[in-house]
Amino acid sequence: MKNSPSSQETLEKIYKRLFAHFGPQHWWPGETSFEIAVGAILAQNTSWNNASRAIENLKKARLLNPKSLRQLPIKKLAQGIRSSGYFNQKARKLKMFLQYLQSRYGGRMGNMQKAALPKLREELLKINGIGPETADSILLYALHKPIFVVDAYTKRVLARHSLISWNASYDEIQGFFLGNLPKSVRFFNEYHALIVALGKKLCHKTYPKCNLCPLASIGKLQIEPSSRQKKK
DNA sequence: TGCCAGGCCGGGT
DNA sequence: ACCCGGCATGGC
Numbered sequence: 001m002k003n004s005p006s007s008q009e010t011l012e013k014i015y016k017r018l019f020a021h022f023g024p025q026h027w028w029p030g031e032t033s034f035e036i037a038v039g040a041i042l043a044q045n046t047s048w049n050n051a052s053r054a055i056e057n058l059k060k061a062r063l064l065n066p067k068s069l070r071q072l073p074i075k076k077l078a079q080g081i082r083s084s085g086y087f088n089q090k091a092r093k094l095k096m097f098l099q100y101l102q103s104r105y106g107g108r109m110g111n112m113q114k115a116a117l118p119k120l121r122e123e124l125l126k127i128n129g130i131g132p133e134t135a136d137s138i139l140l141y142a143l144h145k146p147i148f149v150v151d152a153y154t155k156r157v158l159a160r161h162s163l164i165s166w167n168a169s170y171d172e173i174q175g176f177f178l179g180n181l182p183k184s185v186r187f188f189n190e191y192h193a194l195i196v197a198l199g200k201k202l203c204h205k206t207y208p209k210c211n212l213c214p215l216a217s218i219g220k221l222q223i224e225p226s227s228r229q230k231k232k
Numbered sequence: 233t234g235c236c237a238g239g240c241c242g243g244g245t
Numbered sequence: 246a247c248c249c250g251g252c253a254t255g256g257c
Contacts, residue, residue, distance in 0.1 A: 040238090047237040050255055085254040089240085131240050151238045167247095196238055 008180045010163065015187075018194035025193035028141035030055070033109040035064055036142035040134050041093050042084040054084035066107040070098050093129030100127050109142065117145040132170045140192070146185045148177040149192045153199025 029048075030036040035055065042051040058064040058080055063072060072080075078091035098107075104123065105111035112120065117139060124135035132150070139145040150173045158164045164173055181187065 043237090044239040045237065046239085046253085047255075050237080050253095053255090083254060085237085086239090086252045087254080089252055093240085129240070133239065137238080149238085153238070192238090199238080 007163070007176070011177065011180050015191055015194070018198055019190070022194055022197045025190060025197055027189055027193035028137075030141075033113070033142040034066060035059075037097065037109065037138045038064065038069075038094065040137040040141070041097060041129065042081060042090055043137075044086070044090070044134060046085045051084045054081040057081070057083065066098055066101055069094065070102060070107070089129070093127075096127050096129050100124075113143045117147060120145065121147070132174075136174070140185065140188055144185050146183040146188060148174050148181075148188050150174050150177075151192070151196065151199075154192070154195050157195055157198060 028036045028039065029052070030039050038058070039051060039055055042054050055064065058069075061080065063069055063080065069077065074091050074095055077094060078087045081087050081090055081094075084090060100123070101107055101109070101112065105115075120143065121135055121139060124130050124138060125132065130138075136147045136149045139147045140149055150170050155164070155166075155168065155173055158173065158176070159166045159168070164176060168176075177188075177191075181191075
């Protein structure tokens with residue numbers, strides 16, 4: 001995982017190719033930073049369709065703000081987000097986040113935004129229910145901090161092109177991007193969104209024909225069969 | 233119909 | 246330091 005010039009070039013090539021193919025993604029699909037943070041938790045290992053339905057549900061009930069959600073009994077909250085799956089766990093996670101937001105930043109995302117990236121990331125990772133991807137999604141998409149979000153698609157796409165190993169850790173993959181690209185919020189935002197766009201369409205976990213992937217036409221990049229080496 | 237979706241945690245090796 | 250089962254709905 002060294003910062004060789006070819007890694008930079010490759011990552012930039014991939015970005016250009018993705019952008020040309022899919023166009024701007026306008027992420028994150030949410031109106032307020034709080035909504036985005038909630039969405040990041042609800043979207044954990046769940047289709048966005050199901051998560052967004054839960055968001056709409058909360059919105060319709062006028063509950064999608066820190067105060068209302070804090071006052072809402074956890075059982076009611078769980079029911080309200082039922083469609084997002086894992087609703088009992090996620091209700092608990094939301095409560096943990098709300099408590100953090102309240103105690104540390106007076107319940108305001110605006111206050112949170114003023115804090116520095118490394119401090120925020122550390123705090124978020126300490127919250128039970130918020131792991132690296134959720135933390136980074138909140139940092140990048142809700143708080144506009146320059147961090148790269150790594151998800152299952154990112155790993156799959158890069159590993160299929162032999163840019164990382166299949167067992168690379170989250171931090172390794174993130175370091176690959178952070179070490180080889182300019183730290184731009186706008187750029188990181190678009191890049192990750194494009195990877196998801198690609199993944200949703202063509203790099204499905206068991207999608208056998210990854211050679212349809214638009215990345216296939218990028219120079220040295222070669223699409224490998226979707227070996228899913230880990231049993232299951 | 234079974235498998236997957238924008239993970240994470242806790243317990244076991 | 247890995248590895249695994251559990252968590253749960255809705256779409257194709």
